[in-house]
Amino acid sequence: MIAFLRLAVFGILGLSAVYLALWIYARSVRREKLEKDWAVDHPDGGDPDAREAYIETGVETYGRSLRRRLILFVFLLPAAVVAAVLYLTNYQ
Amino acid sequence: MRYVKWTVLAILAAIVTGFLHYTLPQHDVVRIVGTYQERQDLSDWTRIFWATPDDQATGLINRDVQFIQAVKASGREIVYRNEDTGWSWPPYFKFDTANLLARAQDLISTSDNPKWAVVTHYGWRNIYFSSFPNAIAIKPVAGPDVRVIPWFNIVFFVLLAALLFMVRRMWLQFRERALDPALEDMGEAWEGVEERAGQAADEARGVWGRSRAWLMSLKGKPRA
Numbered sequence: 241m242i243a244f245l246r247l248a249v250f251g252i253l254g255l256s257a258v259y260l261a262l263w264i265y266a267r268s269v270r271r272e273k274l275e276k277d278w279a280v281d282h283p284d285g286g287d288p289d290a291r292e293a294y295i296e297t298g299v300e301t302y303g304r305s306l307r308r309r310l311i312l313f314v315f316l317l318p319a320a321v322v323a324a325v326l327y328l329t330n331y332q
Numbered sequence: 333m334r335y336v337k338w339t340v341l342a343i344l345a346a347i348v349t350g351f352l353h354y355t356l357p358q359h360d361v362v363r364i365v366g367t368y369q370e371r372q373d374l375s376d377w378t379r380i381f382w383a384t385p386d387d388q389a390t391g392l393i394n395r396d397v398q399f400i401q402a403v404k405a406s407g408r409e410i411v412y413r414n415e416d417t418g419w420s421w422p423p424y425f426k427f428d429t430a431n432l433l434a435r436a437q438d439l440i441s442t443s444d445n446p447k448w449a450v451v452t453h454y455g456w457r458n459i460y461f462s463s464f465p466n467a468i469a470i471k472p473v474a475g476p477d478v479r480v481i482p483w484f485n486i487v488f489f490v491l492l493a494a495l496l497f498m499v500r501r502m503w504l505q506f507r508e509r510a511l512d513p514a515l516e517d518m519g520e521a522w523e524g525v526e527e528r529a530g531q532a533a534d535e536a537r538g539v540w541g542r543s544r545a546w547l548m549s550l551k552g553k554p555r556a
Contacts, residue, residue, distance in 0.1 A: 268506070325423065
């Protein structure tokens with residue numbers, strides 16, 4: 241039981257680090273894309289406040305859908321892999 | 333310096349390769365010839381080759397371990413240990429040790445009337461350290477010539493390559509968006525500091541600085 245708890249605790253810690261890194265990375269990529277989109281639409285640079293608002297809303301909206309996908313892939317997928325390995329090792 | 337670099341890289345590569353070779357599953361086509369159970373000492377450094385079952389007292393210095401004896405298609409003998417990995421490393425989550433022993437005993441055969449089986453295992457057999465690979469699964473097969481495709485390892489290495497690629501992209505993105513701008517700011521800030529320090533030094537020269545410069549000039553050094 242101790243070993244299971246150890247796996248669970250360190251697993252959650254490790255996956256949280258992965259989650260955080262992917263969260264920062266994906267939002268950074270999206271922010272860059274939004275900046276480039278703005279630059280294409282406004283070759284003269286446009287209004288700095290409007291640009292700021294455009295990028296912030298874009299990143300914010302993206303973050304909501306990102307959170308759901310990240311939780312699915314970073315936490316639920318490894319849990320499913322553990323279940324699959326457990327099944328393959330012991331019941332086949 | 334170049335030799336040092338390559339030596340370090342070679343050692344790192346050997347460690348990673350060895351680690352993967354020890355941990356990833358491998359398949360042997362064998363004929364099982366027997367099983368036995370033997371008390372094993374766990375008190376010296378070869379402890380690392382034995383599993384750590386969940387219900388084992390930490391102070392235990394010896395315990396019974398099950399073994400499965402087999403002969404490969406090539407005629408070479410191989411002995412596997414049969415131990416739970418439990419929830420510990422490596423992550424095979426094996427709990428069916430007793431069942432696996434029953435299956436192994438069911439497949440015991442003689443060379444006159446062989447029954448072939450694929451044994452999935454991890455670990456190394458080393459006769460000097462008395463280390464044994466741990467059998468994970470045993471599956472009966474038709475003959476000694478079956479070809480086992482290591483699907484798990486194929487998927488594993490594809491995913492590992494994808495992971496390394498992803499880490500590289502994340503690092504490049506981090507450097508471009510976070511590290512480089514910060515370093516630029518630091519560079520600019522540092523230039524500012526140097527400039528201000530220069531001004532401050534000029535101001536601080538004052539009487540003392542001027543008289544010192546005058547003294548220096550007497551020694552034949554130009555006034556700075």
